[in-house]
Amino acid sequence: MIKFFLMVNKQGQTRLSRYYEHVEINKRTMLEAEVIKNCLSRSKDECSFIEYKDFKLVYRQYAALFIVVGIDQTENEMAVYELIHNFVEVLDKYFSRVIMFNLDRVHIILDEMVLNGCIVETNRNRILAPLFVLDKMAE
Secondary structure (H helix, E strand, C coil): CEEEEEEEECCCCEEEEEECCCCCHHHHHHHHHHHHHHHHCCCCCCCCEEEECCEEEEEEEECCEEEEEEECCCCCHHHHHHHHHHHHHHHHHHCCCCCCCCHHHHHHHHHHHEECCEECCCCHHHHHHHHHHHHHHHC
């Protein structure tokens, strides 16, 4: 099961966070700081899977953006690694460039892909269908 999903820039600032288990706000801040420090301090030659406390971290770097997913011991690391890549491809397909001004849309995309910590959809067209409907209604 996925515990949390983070998008972080190279400066260590969280741009998006989604938790699938309850974590108190003050603990989230500490958790994110430790997770970000662990991932950003690793070299590109090191594995993208990290054992951390009672869960695993799976991360990928895309230019100046890191996507970090916390998973429990039962989740498949490679499946989550591919989920991250699929998520970025969906973002690429929907947005031409700037996504930080459209975080509501990024949340919708993530919600279409992951529900209650479980991967539910990977098909790009099905993921983007609700957004295209929203876009048509806005016109």
